[in-house]
Amino acid sequence: MSVIPNRIAMLGSSVAALGFFFLPIVALKPNRLAAGVPFNLLQLQGDYRYILLFALALVPFMVAFRKDVTTRGWLLVALGNLLLLLTLLLPAMAATHLLANATQYLGENAFVRNPRVLPTGGLALGLAGGYVTLFAGLRDLERSGVQAWIRAIGAWAGVAVIAVLLATGAFNVYSVMVEFHTNGAALQQKFVEHLMFVLVSLVVGFIVGVGLGLWASRDERVSNVILYAVGIIQTIPSLALFGVLLVPLARLGDAHFLPVALFFAVSAVLAIAVGLGYRALAGRLPSRLQTASLIVAALVAAVPLTLFTGVFVSFVYRAARIGFGGGAMSGLDNGILALVLAGLGLWVLRRWVFVRDGVVRSLVRWAYLLAYAATGVLFVVLMVRAAATDQFLGAVPSLSALTVRDLGVSGIGVAPALVALTLYSLLPLVRNTYAGLKNVDNAIIDSGRGMGMTPAQIFFQIELPLAFPVIMAGVRNAGVALVGIGTVATVIGAGGLGDFVIQGIVNTSIDLILLGALPAIALAMVLDALLRFAEGLLTSPGIRHAQNS
Amino acid sequence: MIEFQNVVKQFPDGFRAVNGLSLTVHDGEITVFIGPSGCGKTTSMRMVNRLLSITEGRILVEGRDNRDYPAEELRRKIGYAIQQIGLFPHMTVLQNIAVVPRLLGWEEDRIRKRVDELLELVGLDPDVNRDKYPRQLSGGQQQRVGVARALGADPPIMLMDEPFGAIDPITREVLQDEFLEIQKRISKTIIFVTHDIDEAIKMGDRIAILKDGSLVQYDTPDTLLAKPKNRFVRDFVGADRQLKRLGLLRVRELMTRDTPNVSLRASTDDARRAIEAAAVKSAFVVDEDGVLKGWVDREGLRENPDSLLDAMNEGDFREIGVRQSATAREALSAMVARGFRITPVVDERGALVGSITLRALQELADQGWVEGEQAS
Numbered sequence: 001m002s003v004i005p006n007r008i009a010m011l012g013s014s015v016a017a018l019g020f021f022f023l024p025i026v027a028l029k030p031n032r033l034a035a036g037v038p039f040n041l042l043q044l045q046g047d048y049r050y051i052l053l054f055a056l057a058l059v060p061f062m063v064a065f066r067k068d069v070t071t072r073g074w075l076l077v078a079l080g081n082l083l084l085l086l087t088l089l090l091p092a093m094a095a096t097h098l099l100a101n102a103t104q105y106l107g108e109n110a111f112v113r114n115p116r117v118l119p120t121g122g123l124a125l126g127l128a129g130g131y132v133t134l135f136a137g138l139r140d141l142e143r144s145g146v147q148a149w150i151r152a153i154g155a156w157a158g159v160a161v162i163a164v165l166l167a168t169g170a171f172n173v174y175s176v177m178v179e180f181h182t183n184g185a186a187l188q189q190k191f192v193e194h195l196m197f198v199l200v201s202l203v204v205g206f207i208v209g210v211g212l213g214l215w216a217s218r219d220e221r222v223s224n225v226i227l228y229a230v231g232i233i234q235t236i237p238s239l240a241l242f243g244v245l246l247v248p249l250a251r252l253g254d255a256h257f258l259p260v261a262l263f264f265a266v267s268a269v270l271a272i273a274v275g276l277g278y279r280a281l282a283g284r285l286p287s288r289l290q291t292a293s294l295i296v297a298a299l300v301a302a303v304p305l306t307l308f309t310g311v312f313v314s315f316v317y318r319a320a321r322i323g324f325g326g327g328a329m330s331g332l333d334n335g336i337l338a339l340v341l342a343g344l345g346l347w348v349l350r351r352w353v354f355v356r357d358g359v360v361r362s363l364v365r366w367a368y369l370l371a372y373a374a375t376g377v378l379f380v381v382l383m384v385r386a387a388a389t390d391q392f393l394g395a396v397p398s399l400s401a402l403t404v405r406d407l408g409v410s411g412i413g414v415a416p417a418l419v420a421l422t423l424y425s426l427l428p429l430v431r432n433t434y435a436g437l438k439n440v441d442n443a444i445i446d447s448g449r450g451m452g453m454t455p456a457q458i459f460f461q462i463e464l465p466l467a468f469p470v471i472m473a474g475v476r477n478a479g480v481a482l483v484g485i486g487t488v489a490t491v492i493g494a495g496g497l498g499d500f501v502i503q504g505i506v507n508t509s510i511d512l513i514l515l516g517a518l519p520a521i522a523l524a525m526v527l528d529a530l531l532r533f534a535e536g537l538l539t540s541p542g543i544r545h546a547q548n549s
Numbered sequence: 550m551i552e553f554q555n556v557v558k559q560f561p562d563g564f565r566a567v568n569g570l571s572l573t574v575h576d577g578e579i580t581v582f583i584g585p586s587g588c589g590k591t592t593s594m595r596m597v598n599r600l601l602s603i604t605e606g607r608i609l610v611e612g613r614d615n616r617d618y619p620a621e622e623l624r625r626k627i628g629y630a631i632q633q634i635g636l637f638p639h640m641t642v643l644q645n646i647a648v649v650p651r652l653l654g655w656e657e658d659r660i661r662k663r664v665d666e667l668l669e670l671v672g673l674d675p676d677v678n679r680d681k682y683p684r685q686l687s688g689g690q691q692q693r694v695g696v697a698r699a700l701g702a703d704p705p706i707m708l709m710d711e712p713f714g715a716i717d718p719i720t721r722e723v724l725q726d727e728f729l730e731i732q733k734r735i736s737k738t739i740i741f742v743t744h745d746i747d748e749a750i751k752m753g754d755r756i757a758i759l760k761d762g763s764l765v766q767y768d769t770p771d772t773l774l775a776k777p778k779n780r781f782v783r784d785f786v787g788a789d790r791q792l793k794r795l796g797l798l799r800v801r802e803l804m805t806r807d808t809p810n811v812s813l814r815a816s817t818d819d820a821r822r823a824i825e826a827a828a829v830k831s832a833f834v835v836d837e838d839g840v841l842k843g844w845v846d847r848e849g850l851r852e853n854p855d856s857l858l859d860a861m862n863e864g865d866f867r868e869i870g871v872r873q874s875a876t877a878r879e880a881l882s883a884m885v886a887r888g889f890r891i892t893p894v895v896d897e898r899g900a901l902v903g904s905i906t907l908r909a910l911q912e913l914a915d916q917g918w919v920e921g922e923q924a925s
């Protein structure tokens with residue numbers, strides 16, 4: 001087998017080297033707003049180290065031609081990590097010098113107050129090049145069959161070192177870090193907000209989306225309607241979607257809870273009736289009418305479903321925020337959480353730990369039960385605690401006075417953001433669930449049926465595990481997309497990391513934009529990595545490779 | 550026992566795939582369904598475990614209408630193996646084979662024991678293969694696991710839809726032989742679908758020939774070959790059906806046991822006497838253990854009147870003899886290839902146990918041919 005050169009590594013190498021050579025790596029700014037003076041890597045005052053960094057960027061290009069894939073992979077991983085680390089670290093060192101002599105570089109007339117060093121294009125390309133090189137190396141390692149967890153170490157080593165350095169203040173000269181130190185508390189709060197609405201809408205989107213995908217995969221005629229509908233949602237620009245939701249949600253918020261609940265119940269019953277009627281008539285209706293009646297049923301069902309989803313999402317978000325928001329977690333919380341995690345861990349590990357011994361087996365079973373119970377208890381505790389605060393329904397005198405707004409629904413703020421984000425998460429979730437289930441080989445399902453599995457057993461023991469990687473890919477797509485789209489939610493006052501971005505745009509402060517954007521990027525990456533990890537653990541080794549691309 | 554009684558299958562689009570099928574699958578026998586593509590073999594089979602509903606008529610499984618069983622319960626007592634194998638790719642070999650036992654709620658230890666036993670049965674080393682995933686197995690190995698899985702909970706009945714269809718001819722023969730060996734031990738009641746007539750003749754205790762959803766002929770392979778009911782069957786079994794029939798007969802059943810033979814130590818006179826006494830042209834030569842060493846004929850004795858060792862034609866028993874377990878067809882082909890009119894029959898050790906003549910085989914074939922012609 002002839003080994004082709006690693007083209008991706010060549011790309012990474014070129015990107016970094018060209019960036020270092022042609023673009024300024026940092027700019028020295030006299031204060032927050034004024035434009036800065038750019039510096040090239042090779043212009044940096046100092047010593048040979050900066051030239052070495054440039055040289056380092058060229059090395060992956062040569063390594064790319066090595067024939068031994070495993071060695072090449074490890075070299076590239078090491079080089080990629082080194083590039084990431086040094087691209088950040090060396091200019092930071094130089095920056096100390098720049099800052100000390102700020103007046104000298106900026107000239108006499110500059111208004112020097114709180115001078116800072118802005119990372120610029122060269123640094124960005126250096127990081128990009130490093131990342132691409134790292135990725136190229138990981139691909140080689142995967143190809144040569146290095147185990148996933150060893151690869152994961154290679155992938156995250158550099159990031160870990162950077163995180164440690166970040167904590168020790170090695171990068172404090174960078175302007176983003178300066179902003180970070182002035183806005184630290186706010187950032188933490190915004191980050192939590194952001195995380196919350198990504199997670200809440202992802203969870204609700206998952207429930208709804210997987211449900212719809214399942215339905216679509218069962219009924220060919222429904223599938224067209226559903227896939228088309230979620231496809232349409234995706235084409236609406238996010239700002240427009242927020243705008244569209246503004247009025248109905250505001251109206252909904254004004255409404256009293258009881259009539260809304262009644263409406264929900266009535267339309268749900270209606271939808272079920274239409275559905276059953278369709279069932280009864282199916283086959284007897286001419287085919288054109290069949291599709292039409294199905295769409296009617298779907299629409300009738302969509303109204304209460306959307307309503308319910310909107311209210312439910314807002315309510316869960318509010319409850320979770322208030323329930324968790326009470327400051328430090330108590331010992332009880334921690335205990336319960338530990339149980340939940342232990343149960344989860346056991347569940348994940350059960351594939352590897354084949355327990356033959358009867359006693360251990362029943363112990364494990366008890367541990368499961370305990371963990372399930374703990375999950376339930378945690379939920380109840382959260383809800384009760386949320387309900388006990390007077391922020392939450394506390395001010396409402398009676399059930400009949402309860403408005404939907406008291407449950408967290410309003411025209412601006414978090415509710416429309418959550419609804420919009422949930423809607424956006426639907427397409428990848430529905431599409432992947434549908435595709436995953438559709439792709440399960442008929443012969444496999446046929447043998448399951450032939451062996452006497454019930455439809456539920458076939459679904460849970462065969463179809464779901466086989467479609468799982470595809471569904472999880474949809475969850476990852478949705479999650480990463482939500483982190484990004486979530487930054488737009490700031491325009492309707494929902495908060496989140498978008499607040500910094502908007503502020504930064506208004507003030508033409510790149511630092512502030514970055515302060516919002518970098519944590520969002522990090523969040524997206526970590527979320528993706530965590531979901532990938534979970535996917536890897538939960539996917540059977542028997543199908544892991546086939547689905548890996 | 551499985552009894553089809555006037556079974557009709559009409560699909561929702563109005564197509565009648567099975568049209569009044571009546572036949573009985575006997576206990577412990579392999580009944581082969583065969584016929585041209587689209588004749589309704591698969592459809593008939595899938596009605597037995599109710600993967601397809603029956604439009605008219607009924608199917609009795611162990612004397613009971615199969616619609617009286619709850620569908621899942623029925624299927625769990627009927628093994629099911631298909632051409633596409635349909636192993637669950639996300640489960641290990643063990644988990645695949647354990648599916649039905651688990652559905653039936655067996656104890657884990659019993660399941661593991663059963664799985665190992667089945668793997669041994671289908672010729673796979675349990676310790677090597679138990680924890681592999683299907684993608685780590687070759688096609689033939691997957692097919693074996695498929696059979697093992699169908700046997701999982703020791704069902705009395707098996708449905709096999711072209712189980713060896715997607716496999717190269719050599720492996721297929723091996724699997725067929727192995728499966729026949731297994732069947733000897735387990736004696737399941739089996740419906741076996743194929744469209745390969747050679748496979749049908751080899752595997753079937755009885756063969757049902759279907760055409761356009763109807764039964765054309767249902768007989769043992771030998772009867773089917775000897776007396777095809779009509780032109781369709783005759784064409785279907787092929788012009789070489791006499792030859793195929795010989796494939797059903799074992800040399801053991803056809804050979805002559807007292808065949809002229811002499812010891813290596815014997816004199817040429819002894820040999821000559823033996824040949825003349827039997828009024829044949831040659832005699833076989835064996836060593837003190839009775840193992841075939843060659844043959845000697847009148848001509849050889851004339852040219853070397855002094856030494857039997859010089860007069861005889863030496864040959865290894867594997868080269869010049871046929872095993873008593875070989876089919877008559879194999880014996881015939883060996884004789885044609887070697888230009889013999891008579892061939893010695895040996896046992897596993899190579900000891901001479903008898904002989905068989907070209908004429909005997911010819912007579913056998915003629916007899917069938919005539920009978921077959923008369924019947925149609």
Ligand SMILES: Nc1ncnc2c1ncn2[C@@H]1O[C@H](COP(=O)(O)OP(=O)(O)OP(=O)(O)O)[C@@H](O)[C@H]1O
Pocket residue numbers: 560561562564565566585586587588589590591592593744
């Ligand atoms: N679901 C269905 N709807 C309508 N017609 C069907 C359906 N399934 C099978 N048929 C038709 O019934 C006939 C018998 O099909 P079946 O699968 O039993 O054939 P077969 O004898 O197993 O053929 P093969 O050797 O090709 O497997 C075919 O003509 C097929 O087109």
Ligand SMILES: [Mg+2]
Pocket residue numbers: 590591592710
């Ligand atoms: Mg078929």
